[in-house]
Amino acid sequence: MNAPARKPTMSRETLLPPMMAHVIAEGLGQASLRPLAKAAGTSDRMLIYHFGTKEQLVTDLLAHVAGVYAAVLDAAIAGAEPPATRGELLARLLAQNGDPAMQPFLMLWWEIVGGAARGLPGFRPAAQAMVGKLLGWLEAQMPPGDPDPAGGARLLLTVVEGTLMLSSLGHAETAREGLLAGGLLPT
Amino acid sequence: MNAPARKPTMSRETLLPPMMAHVIAEGLGQASLRPLAKAAGTSDRMLIYHFGTKEQLVTDLLAHVAGVYAAVLDAAIAGAEPPATRGELLARLLAQNGDPAMQPFLMLWWEIVGGAARGLPGFRPAAQAMVGKLLGWLEAQMPPGDPDPAGGARLLLTVVEGTLMLSSLGHAETAREGLLAGGLLPT
DNA sequence: GTGACTCTGTAGCGAATGCTACGTCAGCTT
DNA sequence: AAGCTGACGTAGCATTCGCTACAGAGTCAC
Structure with missing residues (x-):
């Protein structure tokens, strides 16, 4: 049968x-x-x-995660019209990452960051690949006519990562208030 | 004998x-x-x-870590004259946290963040205690005459956490360039 | 066929895990 | 003196860990 x-x-x-x-x-x-x-x-x-080896498995697995993350960003950049201002781009980013569907990935992300900080094999390359990819994506997504796309992308990267960390701790509103006070987010 | x-x-x-x-x-x-x-x-x-129980041990241990962290901040606030600008305060923060002696604690911090994001018992209270303490410390350390101390402290908190994360991955310079481009750090 | 090679299942190893059973011993109360 | 209690050591339990030894099944070249 x-x-x-x-x-x-x-x-x-x-x-x-x-x-x-x-x-x-x-x-x-x-x-x-x-x-x-x-x-x-x-x-x-x-x-x-x-x-x-399990160590090699973890290394390959993290590299795979980084690859999938890069592919997701590439897919997102394809069908997106450029934002008008940095603030609009930032708002778009936070809306995407605040999505509850992103939370499981964020949990994994902090473990990758921790492993990278401790120098565990495979963690740092994967983390750097993902941060580098996100930075490149941000530069490509900066509003046209932005006076300093490279610097602006780095500013947004720093601010987004800080916001994500605070959000993971239940302090999303704290970060949002800070960004509003700093004029980085449109009211 | x-x-x-x-x-x-x-x-x-x-x-x-x-x-x-x-x-x-x-x-x-x-x-x-x-x-x-x-x-x-x-x-x-x-x-x-x-x-x-081991779970209770970890919970108590994390609470103890949060208490020590709070005590360190309290000690730092005692003998410090207020900075003149937000940028000066931010520079002071990054200099303190960029100290290699802080790196082992940062490694532990990412594990705490990860545990808090996953909801492991004891992790979220400890993480929130430390973030809350740092936020209060920042508010108290804001430059005198700052138009919006509460908002400014939240902005600095977000930016500092993002910078620390990037620093742990070897992207300290990236964050620094972003903060300079955003006018948050004095040249 | 016959051997060689690739892929996979079963069984198990030694170590480490959180935790428990049991006994000992000092110091106290009565 | 007798008993109780809190602090500690020794030994061990059942489970899980990464990993290995060994055997079987399928495929291919010759």
Whole structure:
């Protein structure tokens, strides 16, 4: 009655997406081999076979996360008309990142930042890739005619990251009040 | 020849400082009972005896970290003359936090933020206590005659946190350029 | 066929995890 | 003196950790 058990032939590429979904949902701290394998529909034995080491698995997984993040930004830049002012761009950014759907990714982001700060293998390259990508995206999205797109993008990057951190702690309103007081957000 | 082995009678209060030193040095992720006990000069058995549960231990430990942080801020506010401008205050903050001696605490901070974002028990109260304390400290340190001390403090808080995050990833210069472009830092 | 190679399942290793059972010993009260 | 209590050590439990040894099944070249 049952099919003759086809051969899926798992590879690193097919294993990474479900594992990424797992770490986004459960966190990197709880990412041990057996739960990861279960999420990917395989066994811990197979994960070691494909990646060699858990450390290499985490490195590859973080690189994959950075790649997906870059792809999301690339997709977002395609169908977007440029904002008129820096404030409008900032408001757009905060609206996107304040979306509750973004929260699981933000939880993962803080673990990546912490790992990068501690120098854990694979964390810093992934974090720098994502920050670098976001910075480039911001430069490309700066309002036309902006007097200093490079500096403005760096300002927005700093302000957005600070706001996201405070938002993760339940201080989103505090950050918003600060940005309004600083004239960075349109009223 | 040797003294008759005095009885130190460990309590929660005497155990917390060496454990805090341990988590600052090694991180919360590696904070299991036996290493923590070794750092405090006792055994895992005694940690459970005093705190009841590891979860309660972590909660108490984070509260203790928040208390020490608040005490440090209180000490810093005592012998400080007020800055002349917001930019000067911001420069002072970034100089303090850019100190390499602060880096181990920053590593711990990202773990606390991550735990708070995930809702781990004890993390969010500790993180909110520290952010709230820093915000109050900033309000008290705002330049005299500032038109909007409350809003300005919130702006500086957001900007400082964003800068610290980027600094932890090796993007300190990026944040600095942004703050200069935004006129928030004096040239 | 026969061997070589790739992929995968089962079983298990030694270490570390949080926590408990049990006993000891000092100091107190009665 | 007898008993109680709080502080501590020793030993161990069940579970999970990353990882390995070994065997089986499928495919391909010869």
